[in-house]
Amino acid sequence: MNAGLELNNVVDQNKKIHPHKFNLWVAIGSIVMMFAGLTSAYIVKREQPGWTSFLMPIAFYYSTAIILISSVTIYLAGKSFVERRMIRYRKMVGATIILGLVFILLQWLGFRHLWVTGTTFHGSGAGQFLYIIAGLHALHVFGGIIALVILWFRARNTRIRSYNRVPVDVVSTYWHFVDLLWIYLFIFFLMVQ
Amino acid sequence: MSTDLTIHGHGEMVGSQPVHDAEHEGHHHKETFITKYVFSQDHKMICKQFLITGMIWAILGGFMSVLFRLQLGYPESTFPWLEDILGKWAKGGKIQPEAYYALVTMHGTVLVFFVLTGGLSGTFANFLIPLQIGARDMASPFLNMLSYWFFWMASVVMITSLFIETGPAAGGWTSYPPLSALGDASIGSQGGMDYWITGMALFVVSSLLGGLNYITTILNMRTKGMSMTRLPLTIWALFFTATLGVLSFPVLLSGLILLLFDRHAGTSFYLSDIFISATQKALPNEGGSPILFQHLFWFLGHPEVYIIILPAMGLVSEVMAINSRKPIFGYMAMIGSLFAITILAFLVWAHHMFVTGLNPFLGSVFVLLTLLIAVPSAIKVFNWLTTLWRGNIRFTPAMLFAIGFVSMFISGGLTGVFLGNSTLDIHLHDTYFIIAHFHIVMGVSAFLGMFCGVYHWFPKMYGRYMNNTMSYIHFWVTFAGAYLIFWPMHYEGLAGMPRRYVEYSGWSTFNQFADLNRFISTVAMIVFAVQLMFVFNFFYSIFKGRKVTSQNPWQANTLEWTTPIHPGHGNWPGEIPEVHRWAYDYGKDGKDFILQTEPLGADEQHH
Numbered sequence: 001m002n003a004g005l006e007l008n009n010v011v012d013q014n015k016k017i018h019p020h021k022f023n024l025w026v027a028i029g030s031i032v033m034m035f036a037g038l039t040s041a042y043i044v045k046r047e048q049p050g051w052t053s054f055l056m057p058i059a060f061y062y063s064t065a066i067i068l069i070s071s072v073t074i075y076l077a078g079k080s081f082v083e084r085r086m087i088r089y090r091k092m093v094g095a096t097i098i099l100g101l102v103f104i105l106l107q108w109l110g111f112r113h114l115w116v117t118g119t120t121f122h123g124s125g126a127g128q129f130l131y132i133i134a135g136l137h138a139l140h141v142f143g144g145i146i147a148l149v150i151l152w153f154r155a156r157n158t159r160i161r162s163y164n165r166v167p168v169d170v171v172s173t174y175w176h177f178v179d180l181l182w183i184y185l186f187i188f189f190l191m192v193q
Numbered sequence: 194m195s196t197d198l199t200i201h202g203h204g205e206m207v208g209s210q211p212v213h214d215a216e217h218e219g220h221h222h223k224e225t226f227i228t229k230y231v232f233s234q235d236h237k238m239i240c241k242q243f244l245i246t247g248m249i250w251a252i253l254g255g256f257m258s259v260l261f262r263l264q265l266g267y268p269e270s271t272f273p274w275l276e277d278i279l280g281k282w283a284k285g286g287k288i289q290p291e292a293y294y295a296l297v298t299m300h301g302t303v304l305v306f307f308v309l310t311g312g313l314s315g316t317f318a319n320f321l322i323p324l325q326i327g328a329r330d331m332a333s334p335f336l337n338m339l340s341y342w343f344f345w346m347a348s349v350v351m352i353t354s355l356f357i358e359t360g361p362a363a364g365g366w367t368s369y370p371p372l373s374a375l376g377d378a379s380i381g382s383q384g385g386m387d388y389w390i391t392g393m394a395l396f397v398v399s400s401l402l403g404g405l406n407y408i409t410t411i412l413n414m415r416t417k418g419m420s421m422t423r424l425p426l427t428i429w430a431l432f433f434t435a436t437l438g439v440l441s442f443p444v445l446l447s448g449l450i451l452l453l454f455d456r457h458a459g460t461s462f463y464l465s466d467i468f469i470s471a472t473q474k475a476l477p478n479e480g481g482s483p484i485l486f487q488h489l490f491w492f493l494g495h496p497e498v499y500i501i502i503l504p505a506m507g508l509v510s511e512v513m514a515i516n517s518r519k520p521i522f523g524y525m526a527m528i529g530s531l532f533a534i535t536i537l538a539f540l541v542w543a544h545h546m547f548v549t550g551l552n553p554f555l556g557s558v559f560v561l562l563t564l565l566i567a568v569p570s571a572i573k574v575f576n577w578l579t580t581l582w583r584g585n586i587r588f589t590p591a592m593l594f595a596i597g598f599v600s601m602f603i604s605g606g607l608t609g610v611f612l613g614n615s616t617l618d619i620h621l622h623d624t625y626f627i628i629a630h631f632h633i634v635m636g637v638s639a640f641l642g643m644f645c646g647v648y649h650w651f652p653k654m655y656g657r658y659m660n661n662t663m664s665y666i667h668f669w670v671t672f673a674g675a676y677l678i679f680w681p682m683h684y685e686g687l688a689g690m691p692r693r694y695v696e697y698s699g700w701s702t703f704n705q706f707a708d709l710n711r712f713i714s715t716v717a718m719i720v721f722a723v724q725l726m727f728v729f730n731f732f733y734s735i736f737k738g739r740k741v742t743s744q745n746p747w748q749a750n751t752l753e754w755t756t757p758i759h760p761g762h763g764n765w766p767g768e769i770p771e772v773h774r775w776a777y778d779y780g781k782d783g784k785d786f787i788l789q790t791e792p793l794g795a796d797e798q799h800h
Contacts, residue, residue: 022408128460
């Protein structure tokens with residue numbers, strides 16, 4: 001009887017989403033609101049006089065591809081972790097870190113290109129929003145990279161082996177989220193000019 | 194296999210935050226002064242940190258109001274001691290216009306954000322959520338600790354801004370551009386504004402870290418048997434508060450980031466080709482819209498007033514049921530109305546912008562939605578009054594403050610009906626009428642709710658009682674004083690007296706209010722002095738108050754009163770109790786109260 005109850009408890013706990021994961025989902029809701037605020041500001045501002053648009057730099061198409069690939073690598077990392085293939089897991093986390101860094105670099109190149117071709121902070125227009133919105137997004141990607149670096153170092157540590165999935169799941173969900181967020185922003189900037 | 198390992202692995206991974214671990218029960222882990230009092234991860238200590246920081250802010254913010262009330266009440270007099278403390282800001286013992294703007298700006302910012310958001314939610318969400326839902330600590334005690342320390346950093350930045358040469362931000366607590374973006378137009382928009390933006394950004398981070406923890410803890414970490422409909426109303430209120438904060442604060446952050454770029458990078462989000470008389474030059478910007486900032490600001494700003502009032506509502510509901518010895522009237526209606534207020538909070542922001550040239554048709558939609566808030570608010574008031582009705586009322590200090598809250602909420606709510614009309618707003622906007630309205634309905638009400646909470650839960654926080662005599666004096670002077678301060682402001686506002694002016698002697702119309710202004714200022718000083726007495730009572734009672742000798746001094750039903758008088762980190766020495774009933778079985782079946790942990794009798798039904 002007693003044992004049965006305890007088992008029930010364990011099953012119950014297992015069904016419940018882990019608090020840290022839930023924390024992440026609430027945080028994602030919050031980040032979404034921040035970008036929703038910025039993109040609505042963009043839509044409102046579009047109606048004002050003096051609005052200028054910009055040509056999407058080619059670098060942003062590449063960066064979109066890169067961040068999409070990085071979603072695959074982080075997925076493979078999670079899969080390897082569950083399968084206990086720790087060496088592959090570490091490699092995949094490392095690959096995601098590199099792809100993330102490349103993404104930020106490409107964003108920077110895109111910014112540089114825009115700036116040089118005349119979309120600056122002077123005047124008014126879509127480009128100013130792009131710098132801030134994409135810049136904040138890159139900042140969020142950078143936060144994800146820091147988390148990945150911590151995972152990578154943890155995986156390298158041979159003294160303490162942890163098979164707890166939760167941190168891996170949290171980071172990977174976040175990474176997919178920043179990926180999706182970029183896709184949304186990219187399409188938004190392409191469509192609403 | 195992998196699932197097995199997951200379950201067992203969990204304990205070791207969160208080893209640095211071991212609180213919700215079964216093995217942790219009973220034993221105390223080693224605590225140094227630093228981990229116990231400074232970088233504590235115990236929600237009860239973080240609560241006290243928020244409370245005491247909030248009190249320091251309240252004294253500062255309240256003192257600022259005393260200073261500008263001096264100017265408003267005695268515009269002809271000079272006070273040499275003012276020059277001693279404020280220096281050039283009060284040359285000749287008279288508050289300078291720049292100082293006056295800075296004082297009203299910082300008074301608003303401090304009280305709205307640092308006291309009634311950080312201090313109120315931070316204190317009671319931290320204290321009550323784990324204790325009342327039956328959890329050992331928050332979902333992430335580490336993030337919770339970070340939440341306080343971000344609040345602390347925000348406080349340091351904000352306080353620093355008071356001491357810089359050009360003074361703190363002075364464009365009003367809403368910091369509307371273009372004024373807040375143009376240092377050339379006002380010295381209060383120079384360095385102080387950057388400090389203000391930085392401080393607010395840190396504050397937003399603090400609220401977000403706190404808020405997401407509160408939501409997760411409530412949804413995920415309730416003890417066995419604690420279904421959502423068995424939660425005390427405090428928890429429901431804190432849950433909706435956190436939801437509001439998590440969804441609206443980021444939008445404020447967006448608005449502030451754009452403002453920062455307009456100030457320093459030359460962008461034109463809010464600025465257009467404005468001519469500034471101080472420099473005799475027009476700005477190079479074009480196409481910016483200051484109204485855009487107002488939309489972004491009030492998308493937070495309106496939910497913010499509910500972030501302030503909802504926790505107070507929760508505290509009052511709980512204290513009122515306990516001290517009426519009756520179940521709260523309409524428990525589900527209370528939750529429903531909290532929910533309705535939360536939804537409506539996001540749909541009414543433009544009622545702060547009726548006179549900005551808003552499309553009148555759009556305005557009428559916002560009027561409708563605004564007036565709809567009267568419905569859930571009235572449901573709540575009705576339920577509080579019916580809870581009191583034929584109750585066996587115990588007039589503890591906490592109960593007096595709870596009743597005072599309801600009184601204030603009614604008085605302030607009624608004037609909200611006037612202001613929610615876009616046509617009446619043409620006359621009433623930016624007058625003392627609006628000052629009276631929001632101070633009563635949001636400022637004073639929330640303060641009374643907060644005092645109610647402090648008096649009621651002080652025995653649980655510190656294991657001692659606060660002094661009753663001082664508490665009663667505190668209540669009556671605060672309550673009567675608040676009405677005496679803010680009631681006359683309605684008349685001034687209806688007569689058209691504008692807010693935020695340093696001097697009214699230029700208008701013969703408002704000369705008739707000179708005596709009234711002096712009266713208001715005098716009462717404000719008395720009320721402020723009584724708050725200092727409360728602070729004294731608080732700190733005195735921590736060390737010298739009468740000791741609590743029983744586990745459940747108020748004969749309440751909720752879980753926090755099943756913990757030891759001085760609970761350790763982890764709250765319950767043994768297992769976390771299981772819950773069998775809702776929190777409001779008072780005066781049931783001939784029993785005065787039935788703890789939530791008591792199993793249902795044979796003839797009882799599940800709530």
